[in-house]
Amino acid sequence: MWLWRNPEIKRYGYRYGILSLLAVFCAGLCFGLAAAAYVSVLCLAGGILFWRATKKRYEALSALSARLDVLLHSQTPLQFTPDEEGELALLSSEIQKLTLRLSEQAWQLERDKEYMKDALADISHQIRTPLTSIRLLLSRLQRTGNGDQEYIREIRCLLTRMEWQVSVLLKISRLESGTVHMEENVLSMEEVVQKAWEPLVIQAELKGLMAQFCVPEEILFYGDGGWTVEAVGNLLKNCAEHLSFGGRLWITASQNPLYTELLVADDGPGIPPEDLPHVFERFYRGAGGNISGNNGEADTGEPRPEGDRDVYGQEEHAGIGLALARQIIREQGGILTVKNRPEGGVEFTIRFYRSGDHGTERV
Numbered sequence: 001m002w003l004w005r006n007p008e009i010k011r012y013g014y015r016y017g018i019l020s021l022l023a024v025f026c027a028g029l030c031f032g033l034a035a036a037a038y039v040s041v042l043c044l045a046g047g048i049l050f051w052r053a054t055k056k057r058y059e060a061l062s063a064l065s066a067r068l069d070v071l072l073h074s075q076t077p078l079q080f081t082p083d084e085e086g087e088l089a090l091l092s093s094e095i096q097k098l099t100l101r102l103s104e105q106a107w108q109l110e111r112d113k114e115y116m117k118d119a120l121a122d123i124s125h126q127i128r129t130p131l132t133s134i135r136l137l138l139s140r141l142q143r144t145g146n147g148d149q150e151y152i153r154e155i156r157c158l159l160t161r162m163e164w165q166v167s168v169l170l171k172i173s174r175l176e177s178g179t180v181h182m183e184e185n186v187l188s189m190e191e192v193v194q195k196a197w198e199p200l201v202i203q204a205e206l207k208g209l210m211a212q213f214c215v216p217e218e219i220l221f222y223g224d225g226g227w228t229v230e231a232v233g234n235l236l237k238n239c240a241e242h243l244s245f246g247g248r249l250w251i252t253a254s255q256n257p258l259y260t261e262l263l264v265a266d267d268g269p270g271i272p273p274e275d276l277p278h279v280f281e282r283f284y285r286g287a288g289g290n291i292s293g294n295n296g297e298a299d300t301g302e303p304r305p306e307g308d309r310d311v312y313g314q315e316e317h318a319g320i321g322l323a324l325a326r327q328i329i330r331e332q333g334g335i336l337t338v339k340n341r342p343e344g345g346v347e348f349t350i351r352f353y354r355s356g357d358h359g360t361e362r363v
Helices: 007-031 033-072 087-143 148-176 189-206 225-241 273-278 321-331
Strands: 185-188 210-214 220-223 248-255 259-266 335-340 346-353
Touching (some): 087 148, 148 321, 189 210, 189 248, 220 225, 225 259, 321 335
Antiparallel strands (some): 185 220, 248 259, 259 346, 335 346
């Protein structure tokens, strides 16, 4: 009798009962008792059928309401699989779509929350380390009057490192939050490589590096010039900083009907195979220490602070240049990969795939 407690059911029941009595009375008045009995049987049968159909409908609504209540008080998505067609089936289907969308949004929010927590932890750790070193160096300066210039150079190097890390982290945050608008301009790969290499010319001369460029001037593609130069520059810096005196660099560009490709390779020590899958992860510490060994800053010729060894086996602090480079290339629809060369060294590959809307490559 729980259904009878519903005011709507009561209202329809009273109306049906009154109409049934009127129908029986009119049938008996006009056609006799037999007709009245026949009409009363029909009304009773109709009432029973109506009651069963209404009960089934409200049971389905009640079950749907219970599922929604469970959904509101739990994080587990529910599956709505109606057995019959009709309005309730359509309603269940729409609710199913809504719950899936809400679940996806909740998952994304939780993922963003975890990402933000990890990012803040990374930033805190990476900034706290040079600050601690600076504090120790300042303490030494207070205790001794010798070697002041050496300590000052080390402090300046640490401050440069912090400035670069904060700058790159802000750029990565802007890219991942979707607040950066990538322009689509016709770019010359030759000009992009030249602009990316210019800040490294002095460093390359001091280290006696030999760079070989094979970038045809006719190679054009669509992309954002400033951000693309930033990405290519980070790859070149990574290679240049991990080459010993007299090391070699190869920068090669090519184009085919599918994509435009840029290769940046060196003859350095390479990366441990177990760390290759993690090269583009921020602050990843692999078997060799910091996976993204490139800090991306210009070589000032000053001594670097001692720290963990990166994947190239050199004294270096954790870097995020490769993470930024990959994010920039991804935002432009391209891919960035890395592998060890069989003859020694590392090879980075950037590919900008062709779009059907343009006659040239589009990033």
